[in-house]
Amino acid sequence: MPQLNGGGGDDLGANDEMISFKDEGEQEEKISENLSAERDLADVKSSLVNESETNQNSSSDSEAERRPPPRSETFRDKTRESLEEAAKRQDGGLFKSPPYPGYPFIMIPDLTSPYLPNGSLSPTARTYLQMKWPLLDVNHGSLQSRQALKDARSPSPAHIVGPFCLEFPGQSDLSLHQFQLSNKVPVVQHPHHVHPLTPLITYSNEHFTPGNPPPHLQGDVDPKTGIPRPPQHPDISPYYPLSPGSVGQLPHPLGWLVPQQGQPVYPITTGGFRHPYPTALTVNASMQSFLSSRFPHHMVPPHHSLHQTGIPHPAIVTPNVKQESSHSDIGLNSSKHQDSKKEDEKKKQPHIKKPLNAFMLYMKEMRAKVVAECTLKESAAINQILGRRWHALTREEQAKYYELARKERQLHMQLYPGWSARDNYAGNQQGKKKKRKRDKQPGEGNEHREYFPNPCLSLPPITDLSAPKKCRARFGLDQQNNWCGPCRCKYPKEVSCLVRA
DNA sequence: GGGCCTTTGAAGTGC
DNA sequence: GCACTTCAAAGGCCC
Numbered sequence: 001m002p003q004l005n006g007g008g009g010d011d012l013g014a015n016d017e018m019i020s021f022k023d024e025g026e027q028e029e030k031i032s033e034n035l036s037a038e039r040d041l042a043d044v045k046s047s048l049v050n051e052s053e054t055n056q057n058s059s060s061d062s063e064a065e066r067r068p069p070p071r072s073e074t075f076r077d078k079t080r081e082s083l084e085e086a087a088k089r090q091d092g093g094l095f096k097s098p099p100y101p102g103y104p105f106i107m108i109p110d111l112t113s114p115y116l117p118n119g120s121l122s123p124t125a126r127t128y129l130q131m132k133w134p135l136l137d138v139n140h141g142s143l144q145s146r147q148a149l150k151d152a153r154s155p156s157p158a159h160i161v162g163p164f165c166l167e168f169p170g171q172s173d174l175s176l177h178q179f180q181l182s183n184k185v186p187v188v189q190h191p192h193h194v195h196p197l198t199p200l201i202t203y204s205n206e207h208f209t210p211g212n213p214p215p216h217l218q219g220d221v222d223p224k225t226g227i228p229r230p231p232q233h234p235d236i237s238p239y240y241p242l243s244p245g246s247v248g249q250l251p252h253p254l255g256w257l258v259p260q261q262g263q264p265v266y267p268i269t270t271g272g273f274r275h276p277y278p279t280a281l282t283v284n285a286s287m288q289s290f291l292s293s294r295f296p297h298h299m300v301p302p303h304h305s306l307h308q309t310g311i312p313h314p315a316i317v318t319p320n321v322k323q324e325s326s327h328s329d330i331g332l333n334s335s336k337h338q339d340s341k342k343e344d345e346k347k348k349q350p351h352i353k354k355p356l357n358a359f360m361l362y363m364k365e366m367r368a369k370v371v372a373e374c375t376l377k378e379s380a381a382i383n384q385i386l387g388r389r390w391h392a393l394t395r396e397e398q399a400k401y402y403e404l405a406r407k408e409r410q411l412h413m414q415l416y417p418g419w420s421a422r423d424n425y426a427g428n429q430q431g432k433k434k435k436r437k438r439d440k441q442p443g444e445g446n447e448h449r450e451y452f453p454n455p456c457l458s459l460p461p462i463t464d465l466s467a468p469k470k471c472r473a474r475f476g477l478d479q480q481n482n483w484c485g486p487c488r489c490k491y492p493k494e495v496s497c498l499v500r501a
Numbered sequence: 502g503g504g505c506c507t508t509t510g511a512a513g514t515g516c
Numbered sequence: 517g518c519a520c521t522t523c524a525a526a527g528g529c530c531c
Contacts, residue, residue: 354511354512356510357509357511358509358510358511359508359510360508360509363508363509378506379506379507379508380506380508381506381507382507383507383508383509384507384508385508386508387507387508387509388508390508390509391509402510405510405511409511420512421511421512421513422512422513422514425514
């Protein structure tokens with residue numbers, strides 16, 4: 001990972017397993033030890049983000065809050081100071097948002113069991129949660145919530161992580177903020193709708209706006225269409241932004257542990273589940289045992305990794321559509337009939353996607369925000385912005401995503417013990433074309449980073465013609481004047497490139 | 502319809 | 517062990 005801190009970034013990336021959240025004090029000590037280096041890193045990082053972006057982001061409180069503390073008298077830092085002040089003013093001092101608003105989820109050191117046999121939170125988990133969330137009423141959320149959980153008419157998601165309730169003073173109607181391990185699930189939930197002690201964890205900040213009432217309190221309106229949503233089935237959580245037609249739009253892998261409330265959670269491809277799932281998809285013994293011991297039987301997903309509703313883990317993409325073509329191919333080509341059963345079964349295996357890495361999780365979370373801020377739609381450009389913002393994150397902020405990614409990988413490993421990233425390689429997948437190898441040239445890759453200090457709007461023209469980049473994706477054909485020379489030359493229509501080249 | 506683009510990180514591959 | 521490759525997500529664009 002091309003971190004700019006001279007090795008620190010690699011620590012986060014490759015050695016994220018080393019990150020320990022069991023003792024935050026210790027971590028903070030390390031942080032303070034590395035403060036100077038951190039500042040340098042932040043300085044270098046911030047150099048990647050230009051002032052105009054900072055200015056633009058002044059409209060975004062969360063973005064401002066996420067910035068590392070100011071350390072110099074630069075214009076940018078002054079801007080950040082004012083942004084932070086503005087942010088403080090906005091919350092009125094009553095609500096102190098999480099250190100990283102984009103990460104309002106709770107990370108449990110031991111995912112498998114934050115509880116003691118008696119049902120209370122383990123000291124470790126309690127301490128951890130208390131440290132992580134000073135306002136978190138851990139005790140309140142332990143036994144009581146578990147008891148309440150039994151009384152809840154409809155089980156709620158994220159039981160896996162245990163019941164946690166956050167109480168935010170001064171927000172009576174939002175007294176219970178529940179978090180869910182899904183980045184598309186509203187976080188703020190009304191206690192009248194879901195049991196107040198129902199645990200929900202999320203790593204999305206899109207719905208976590210402490211100062212605003214939850215969307216459903218403003219009327220159940222589809223944020224995209226603006227059209228009021230039809231009332232959902234009482235057994236289905238109204239907080240899942242799902243209409244019956246949008247089944248399967250909640251992608252978080254842990255969400256499969258949500259057997260009832262969020263029934264239509266994961267992508268159900270056309271064709272349903274015609275094919276049996278491979279053994280690799282079975283929940284291993286420990287996981288099954290854990291689930292069985294933690295949750296009522298009906299909530300524990302069956303061994304084939306589909307819970308009762310038949311909703312698979314989001315990492316599973318049943319290759320039904322592709323299989324159809326494969327099958328037709330088989331029908332057309334009798335030679336394929338001679339393939340061994342093994343290969344046939346291989347084809348039938350659903351596509352288990354790789355667990356998302358830290359940056360992917362960050363992208364998923366922040367994409368919408370960037371799209372809204374920058375009014376961009378093209379993912380290539382958005383990803384560039386997100387890449388820069390990722391680098392602008394503090395080490396601590398990044399660490400949160402690394403930790404989440406680690407949890408994802410852990411869960412993925414437990415869900416699919418036999419799975420390997422190799423399985424998804426094009427060479428191992430029949431009928432899937434191997435991606436064309438990108439002929440990356442030396443020096444190609446981040447060249448434009450220096451030339452596009454503003455990741456959102458009014459991107460300056462390329463000044464370095466030696467940077468061979470794909471500008472088409474960024475600017476489009478109608479803005480070829482912003483293309484770099486080499487990119488222009490790839491499109492001979494643009495005569496000027498010949499001159500410039 | 503499918504590949505490309507773009508980003509970072511994890512994991513696999515080859516030497 | 518290192519360098520390189522592939523794949524995760526996303527959606528517009530292009531052939």
